[in-house]
Amino acid sequence: MEPIGQVRSRLLGNASEPVLATTVTEGTAPLEPDPLPPLEAAPRIDSPETSETDSQGGSAASAAEAAAAGPAIEDPVHAQSAPNDGNPFGGALTPEALVQLCDVAMFVTVRAACAAKRVPWDDQTQRLAKLSKAERADLAAMAPLAIPYLSKQFAQAPDWAGAAMFGLVFASTASAHVSAATARRAESDGSD
Amino acid sequence: MTSAWYIGCPGAGKTTLAAHHLAHLTIETKRPALVIDSGNVAQLAHVPRAASVADAIGRVWRRGEHAALTPRNADDVEALARAVMAGRDVNLLVDEAAFWMTANKGRDSALLRLLRAWRHARASVLLTTQHLTGDVSQAALSCAPVLFVFRCTSPTVLDRLEREYGLDRNRVATLARGKYLRVESGFPLDGPDRALA
Numbered sequence: 262m263e264p265i266g267q268v269r270s271r272l273l274g275n276a277s278e279p280v281l282a283t284t285v286t287e288g289t290a291p292l293e294p295d296p297l298p299p300l301e302a303a304p305r306i307d308s309p310e311t312s313e314t315d316s317q318g319g320s321a322a323s324a325a326e327a328a329a330a331g332p333a334i335e336d337p338v339h340a341q342s343a344p345n346d347g348n349p350f351g352g353a354l355t356p357e358a359l360v361q362l363c364d365v366a367m368f369v370t371v372r373a374a375c376a377a378k379r380v381p382w383d384d385q386t387q388r389l390a391k392l393s394k395a396e397r398a399d400l401a402a403m404a405p406l407a408i409p410y411l412s413k414q415f416a417q418a419p420d421w422a423g424a425a426m427f428g429l430v431f432a433s434t435a436s437a438h439v440s441a442a443t444a445r446r447a448e449s450d451g452s453d
Numbered sequence: 454m455t456s457a458w459y460i461g462c463p464g465a466g467k468t469t470l471a472a473h474h475l476a477h478l479t480i481e482t483k484r485p486a487l488v489i490d491s492g493n494v495a496q497l498a499h500v501p502r503a504a505s506v507a508d509a510i511g512r513v514w515r516r517g518e519h520a521a522l523t524p525r526n527a528d529d530v531e532a533l534a535r536a537v538m539a540g541r542d543v544n545l546l547v548d549e550a551a552f553w554m555t556a557n558k559g560r561d562s563a564l565l566r567l568l569r570a571w572r573h574a575r576a577s578v579l580l581t582t583q584h585l586t587g588d589v590s591q592a593a594l595s596c597a598p599v600l601f602v603f604r605c606t607s608p609t610v611l612d613r614l615e616r617e618y619g620l621d622r623n624r625v626a627t628l629a630r631g632k633y634l635r636v637e638s639g640f641p642l643d644g645p646d647r648a649l650a
Contacts, residue, residue: 283618321539328539
């Protein structure tokens with residue numbers, strides 16, 4: 262059976278940017294590593310020369326010390342308060358919902374690619390649309406990368422990219438409804 | 454900010470290349486390097502040594518210096534991974550990362566979470582390993598890291614590379630010393646991340 266990476270590459274082979282495609286190139290490692298630059302080249306995080314973290318140097322160190330000493334900090338990927346980095350779904354989704362979302366999105370993407378006659382709806386693509394749990398977890402983790410890409414692709418190839426975006430929005434909305442319904446049920450059960 | 458795995462048998466050149474990339478990332482980003490030097494290896498001997506986790510954190514986030522630490526145990530690694538997520542703005546190299554993933558198997562591993570959250574931590578994370586086996590979970594490979602595959606001989610590793618990345622097992626098993634295959638499946642590298650290109 263064709264490796265899933267190759268199926269992915271084939272599906273997205275006509276995209277202008279090989280986002281989900283796998284590329285393999287050969288290289289040669291140096292005989293020894295270059296030395297780390299001297300301290301002057303790596304200014305202190307809290308030095309006046311650095312702009313982004315000027316006022317955060319001390320607090321960054323304190324945060325690092327507290328995190329190292331204390332219990333595990335909240336996972337910033339899935340934390341409610343995490344910055345969304347352009348991901349329209351932000352950190353509000355649970356990992357489980359994100360997995361479901363990507364599952365639906367991948368299915369819709371593959372079906373759309375098949376409908377656009379980019380690839381046949383055969384054993385390979387059917388397998389791609391029915392990913393294993395581990396593969397779906399992979400895609401869930403890639404969603405923050407995939408969404409901006411799909412947004413960009415939408416203007417160029419609305420057939421499958423648009424369908425994928427629809428899939429993501431649909432799945433997001435659906436999972437939000439499910440979450441709300443679950444919460445309501447739990448609340449109702451509690452009041453009984 | 455990027456993440457990369459360097460996979461290969463001992464002596465293949467993976468740690469040398471990772472240390473080389475670390476130097477170039479540090480030049481490009483002007484951020485300190487933090488090295489978890491699991492085996493106290495020669496390729497990383499040039500990085501100033503920290504005596505403890507607290508010392509390493511002080512060097513990196515208080516004084517903006519590079520630091521390397523040979524962990525005493527898995528708790529040290531977990532503490533440093535949490536520090537990276539909280540302190541941010543650092544280039545991290547973990548040598549023989551699979552060893553710590555095995556040690557932390559079954560735990561809510563901070564190192565594993567860091568591999569999903571490195572973008573949020575504004576950190577680059579480079580990891581070397583001899584074993585790309587089950588202890589290096591899908592989650593560890595899920596954020597589209599760049600893979601630098603040196604010669605691997607373990608049938609299990611060759612199976613996984615063939616199955617998941619379509620790499621020809623004979624090609625991987627016969628790579629010359631220092632030669633590698635660079636496997637990229639995420640967005641093309643740009644900005645400072647081109648230090649890995």
